[in-house]
Amino acid sequence: MYDRLTSIAFLKEISADQQGFDRAEIVATLGDRIITLGRDPSCDIAININLYGAVSRRHAEIRPIANKSFQGWEICDLDSANGTLINDRRLYGCYPLNNGDRIQLTKDGPQFIFELESSPDTRVGEDYSRRPQSQITSITLTKLLPIFSTGNDLWQKAYLLPGMTTVGFVVMMFAFLGQPQLFNLTISVYISLAAYYFVYQLCGKNKPWWVILGAAIFTAIILRSPILNLFLWFFYKVLPGNAPTGQVSFVSVLISMFFGAGMMEELLKALPVFLLWFMGLRLGKKWRSRIGISEPLDGILIGAASAVGFTLTETLGLYVPSIVQSVANQTASPEIAQLTGLQLLIPRVLGSVAGHMAYSGYFGYFIGLSVMKPSLRWQILTIGYLSSALLHALWNTSALVNFWLLAIVGGVSYAFLVAAILKAHSFSSKA
Structure with a gap:
């Protein structure tokens, strides 16, 4: 590969630049020591957390790469939450670097180029994405029957479990x-x-399946x-959660939904999150x-799992x-009634990612945040509780106005959840 005496490697x-051209600084x-990249200030190449959270x-x-003689360098992903890309391809494990390889930390993160040269030029003038493809020199049994040679990669990289579940x-x-x-x-x-x-994939943090399932079942039992x-x-x-009667306004319905749907249901769905947080204190x-609530990602995962149990x-x-009963009484047709029930079921359950899961996951973010900042626990919990309840109330109230407003509120709720996940990554112990 590379001769140690004649090759100099740079990252x-x-x-x-101001004209829009790519510049490489x-x-x-690179030498005979390991170079670490990350947003931790102790890393050799510290990434700006404000730009790339x-x-x-x-x-x-x-x-x-240390063999009998020093030959080159390799890049290894350290089980990062959002991945490392080499020439626009996701890296799993380690990869031996070649001259011109383009490295990117996360899909929208900082980009680097690995170069072997003695006097580097700072302007990027070469298309480094065009790399020669490896040639197949022989046909082996593992090439003809790849399923027997992929090993753990088949489970870890090919999404085999979701496919088999489907x-x-x-x-x-x-x-x-x-x-x-x-x-x-x-x-x-x-x-x-x-x-x-x-x-779960957006969060990028492993949580035992039995903890997730337990949270969903716990909420279902409470109901x-x-x-x-x-x-x-x-x-x-005690609180004004009853729906108003007679001639009602948007505001009056919103108030009743805030107490009767938002505050009540979000507190109920948060019970398994609080329970796991309490259990974690004694572990x-x-x-x-692993089990408890130690950071916002934990709260999001358990809150969303609780929402699944609630929704189902x-x-x-x-x-x-x-x-089904209402349509059957009106039409005297069980088939039409069952079809109508199915038509209601699909959007209600599918929409939970921008509905119950969004509200509960968002509140879970604040519960996890309060664990990390106990001095401001009650302020954090209050903001999270009221904001998630308000999103929930807006969704319920918008359904009475028109579907366009409902779509906007649903999109906003999902955006709140994703924003919480992205922010949680910036100070996660997993990240």
Whole structure:
């Protein structure tokens, strides 16, 4: 590969000059020591957190390749939350660097060029993305049967589990044709899992599946327990949560929805988050991070999981049976009634990513933030609780006005959730 005596390696950071041309400024001369890139100030190349918050604290390393003789360098991703790209391709593990390789930390993060030369020029004048493709010199059994040679990559990089899960649910839906309740349960669980998986991938933090499932089941049980009656009494009798009657205005409906839907339901869905936070206080540091609530990403994940349990219970236990019964009474046609129920089920469950999951995940962000900043805990929790309740109330009230306003509120709610996830990455222990 490279001769240690004649080759000099540089890492250049790419930026645009005033005329819009790419400029590359040397940020490191590579030798026989490891160079660390990340937003932690202790890194050799410290990334500006205000410009690139999605970059992990210790994002990647450039290491000398140490064989019998020093031959070159490789870049290794340090299990970063948002990934490292080499020539626009996601890096998994390590990659031996070649002259002109373009390195990017996260999809929209800072870019660098690896160069081997003795007197580097600071202007980028070469298209480094055009690299020669490797040639196949022989046909082996592993090339003909790649499934037997991909190993762990098949699980870790190919999204095999989501694909197999989809196949399983498809088979179940075929099996439950003609059984509306089981069919509706199957399709609603699948859509909920898909929506949650989307949020889970955005968060980029591992959480045990049984903790996530437990949060969803816990909330579903609460909705079937006497605890719900206590919530209903307080928010509908003590507080003005009852829907107004007679001639109503947008503001009067918004107020009732704020107390009766927003505050009540967001507090109810936050119960498993608070419970895990309380349990984490009595666990060691390792288990607190794994099971409990130690940062905003934990709160988002558990809050969104709780919302899944709430959405499924509310949709399958209340809304779908009600509309099926109503349509059946009006049309005397069970088939039309079941079809109408399915038409309601799909948007309610699918929309949870911009609905219940968005509100609960957003409140969960503040719960996790309050754990990291206990001196301001009550102020943080109050802001998170009221803002998530307001988003929830706006969604419910907008449905009474028109669907365009409903779409806007849903988009804003989703934007709030994603913004919370991105901000949580900037001070996450995972990042």
